[in-house]
Amino acid sequence: xxxxxxxxxxxxxxxxxxxxxxxxxxxxxxxxxxxxxxxxxxxxxxxxxxxxxxxxxxxxxxxxxxxxxxxxxxxxxxxxxxxxxxxxxxxxxxxxxxxxxxxxxxxxxxxxxxxxxxxxxxxxxxxxxxxxxxxxxxxxxxxxxxxxxxxxxxxxxxxxxxxxxxxxxxxxxxxxxxxxxxxxxxxxxxxxxxxxxxxxxxxxxxxxxxxxxxxxxxxxxxxxxxxxxxxxxxxxxxxxxxxxxxxxxxxxxxxxxxxxxxxxxxxxxxxxxxxxxxxxxxxxxxxxxxxxxxxxxxxxxxxxxxxxx
Ligand SMILES: [Fe+2]
Numbered sequence: 308x309x310x311x312x313x314x315x316x317x318x319x320x321x322x323x324x325x326x327x328x329x330x331x332x333x334x335x336x337x338x339x340x341x342x343x344x345x346x347x348x349x350x351x352x353x354x355x356x357x358x359x360x361x362x363x364x365x366x367x368x369x370x371x372x373x374x375x376x377x378x379x380x381x382x383x384x385x386x387x388x389x390x391x392x393x394x395x396x397x398x399x400x401x402x403x404x405x406x407x408x409x410x411x412x413x414x415x416x417x418x419x420x421x422x423x424x425x426x427x428x429x430x431x432x433x434x435x436x437x438x439x440x441x442x443x444x445x446x447x448x449x450x451x452x453x454x455x456x457x458x459x460x461x462x463x464x465x466x467x468x469x470x471x472x473x474x475x476x477x478x479x480x481x482x483x484x485x486x487x488x489x490x491x492x493x494x495x496x497x498x499x500x501x502x503x504x505x506x507x508x509x510x511x512x513x514x515x516x517x518x519x520x521x522x523x524x525x526x527x528x529x530x531x532x533x534x535x536x537x538x539x540x541x542x543x544x545x546x547x548x549x550x551x552x553x554x555x556x557x558x559x560x561x562x563x564x565x566x567x568x569x570x571x572x573x574x575x576x577x578x579x580x581x582x583x584x585x586x587x588x589x590x591x592x593x594x595x596x597x598x599x600x601x602x603x604x605x606x607x608x609x610x611x612x613x614x615x616x
Pocket of ligand 1 (some may be wrong): 526
């Protein structure tokens with residue numbers, strides 16, 4: 308894979324979400340995997356990280372699961388500046404085999420899950436602008452590294468995530484022999500929708516029973532100052548034990564706080580649920596999930612259709 312060249316114009320521009328020529332040019336050249344050229348971060352980028360970190364810290368102490376807190380400590384994630392992915396990976400790799408891998412943007416679904424299977428986590432390197440700390444629809448490095456990566460230090464969670472990657476291969480395997488292309492695409496769309504919903508209600512927005520009551524392990528919650536507390540304490544949120552048959556048929560919207568969340572007992576429990584998801588996929592139980600959000604992007608479907616078994 309050719310490396311994206313750094314131009315003079317890039318220096319000092321920063322790596323700000325929506326305004327990062329280095330990343331946008333890599334994307335326009337079709338380069339998915341890129342380097343984290345650390346020198347490109349501006350002082351304002353580091354300040355965004357610092358401010359996000361400082362206000363999250365007390366909320367993590369109250370609402371995050373213990374493994375997350377432990378992950379932050381053992382990875383020595385810095386509070387005052389954006390972390391170097393190489394520093395993070397040097398510590399993370401020996402723990403669970405996971406590593407953060409810098410990407411230029413959206414990763415089509417099959418490639419994303421296939422990365423998880425290889426224990427590589429596609430990681431955005433840009434950071435949200437300092438005047439938009441609260442909400443950004445697209446992921447940034449604070450979401451990916453402060454929200455996701457500490458969870459990858461925990462063996463059972465890491466195993467569940469890699470197992471989830473296996474499921475994408477199962478989907479390709481069980482549909483590969485189908486002659487009817489239209490039916491194959493329809494079935495894969497349903498399976499991708501089911502997997503996306505499962506991922507959303509666990510890895511992104513999952514709650515867990517902990518020694519201190521209900522805590523969060525989903526990264527969408529762990530990287531959101533407002534929603535983390537809301538998810539745990541608000542009367543407006545319905546919280547139920549995780550049920551696959553419900554989650555895979557449940558539509559979700561990404562532009563507001565989640566009104567419905569699911570609780571797992573442990574990461575061993577989560578691993579067993581992923582196993583069950585795969586069994587159900589083989590039995591055809593994911594072939595006709597309820598329509599509706601998320602809509603499956605053409606790129607996502609194509610990534611499955613074109614995947615090599
Ligand atoms: Fe995420």
